[in-house]
Amino acid sequence: xxxxxxxxxxxxxxxxxxxxxxxxxxxxxxxxxxxxxxxxxxxxxxxxxxxxxxxxxxxxxxxxxxxxxxxxxxxxxxxxxxxxxxxxxxxxxxxxxxxxxxxxxxxxxxxxxxxxxxxxxxxxxxxxxxxxxxxxxxxxxxxxxxxxxxx
Amino acid sequence: xxxxxxxxxxxxxxxxxxxxxxxxxxxxxxxxxxxxxxxxxxxxxxxxxxxxxxxxxxxxxxxxxxxxxxxxxxxxxxxxxxxxxxxxxxxxxxxxxxxxxxxxxxxxxxxxxxxxxxxxxxxxxxxxxxxxxxxxxxxxxxxxxxxxxxx
Numbered sequence: 431x432x433x434x435x436x437x438x439x440x441x442x443x444x445x446x447x448x449x450x451x452x453x454x455x456x457x458x459x460x461x462x463x464x465x466x467x468x469x470x471x472x473x474x475x476x477x478x479x480x481x482x483x484x485x486x487x488x489x490x491x492x493x494x495x496x497x498x499x500x501x502x503x504x505x506x507x508x509x510x511x512x513x514x515x516x517x518x519x520x521x522x523x524x525x526x527x528x529x530x531x532x533x534x535x536x537x538x539x540x541x542x543x544x545x546x547x548x549x550x551x552x553x554x555x556x557x558x559x560x561x562x563x564x565x566x567x568x569x570x571x572x573x574x575x576x577x578x579x580x581x
Numbered sequence: 582x583x584x585x586x587x588x589x590x591x592x593x594x595x596x597x598x599x600x601x602x603x604x605x606x607x608x609x610x611x612x613x614x615x616x617x618x619x620x621x622x623x624x625x626x627x628x629x630x631x632x633x634x635x636x637x638x639x640x641x642x643x644x645x646x647x648x649x650x651x652x653x654x655x656x657x658x659x660x661x662x663x664x665x666x667x668x669x670x671x672x673x674x675x676x677x678x679x680x681x682x683x684x685x686x687x688x689x690x691x692x693x694x695x696x697x698x699x700x701x702x703x704x705x706x707x708x709x710x711x712x713x714x715x716x717x718x719x720x721x722x723x724x725x726x727x728x729x730x731x732x
Contacts, residue, residue, distance in 0.1 A: 431583070559687050
């Protein structure tokens with residue numbers, strides 16, 4: 431069971447931008463930092479912009495920033511917005527050919543599980559996902575800095 | 582977000598077999614009934630057999646049947662057994678290249694949501710997935726056998 435990379439990257443993009451509230455970020459730097467395709471990130475930025483999670487400033491010196499405070503960006507809402515579908519089993523999708531559909535209770539049970547999954551995410555905001563130490567440029571520091579000698 | 586077809590088909594296979602407790606079923610008939618590849622079903626049958634959910638009788642007149650009563654086959658346990666992985670985001674997998682991993686709280690939150698998802702499924706057995714109407718071809722084991730008298 432997996433979320434699409436679209437949602438995975440969207441969350442990481444929001445986290446990256448949230449950690450740099452003092453400036454605009456660029457898609458190129460997020461792509462480099464996470465070794466993610468820039469084209470893929472542009473698509474994600476567009477969706478996050480349309481849904482009101484990111485703001486895009488065009489032109490020279492432009493970039494992206496959060497459209498709201500991290501504490502106002504609900505994780506469950508972002509996942510619902512970005513994930514293309516939640517067809518966990520065939521009968522939940524549009525191309526359902528299952529012969530059991532009419533009498534079967536599988537859909538209801540799986541839907542309930544999906545509700546529990548998303549309901550759990552609804553309990554968190556972007557602020558909850560960020561590393562605890564505030565003010566650091568990178569929670570994303572190079573390995574050498576991540577393993578600092580203990581005095 | 583999707584489960585693999587492996588899990589989808591495994592659940593449907595168990596449901597199909599559960600509805601025909603009076604006889605052995607064949608992989609060929611399940612494949613035909615659900616328009617699923619027979620080769621794919623053979624692989625699934627093997628996994629379900631290894632995990633103790635299905636019994637396979639070889640030879641002429643052979644086939645498959647449930648290894649336990651439907652009420653003793655937990656949906657969450659089957660999904661855990663059959664689904665290849667639960668790497669909902671990259672950092673949960675073995676090929677994690679995310680730079681945020683150390684300080685990030687995403688994994689914990691997603692893991693919590695996964696726990697809620699599977700926990701919901703743990704509340705149901707194969708018997709709960711079957712159509713309600715008893716006695717019909719599509720219907721299932723007779724209620725008398727599903728609820729053994731507490732003599």
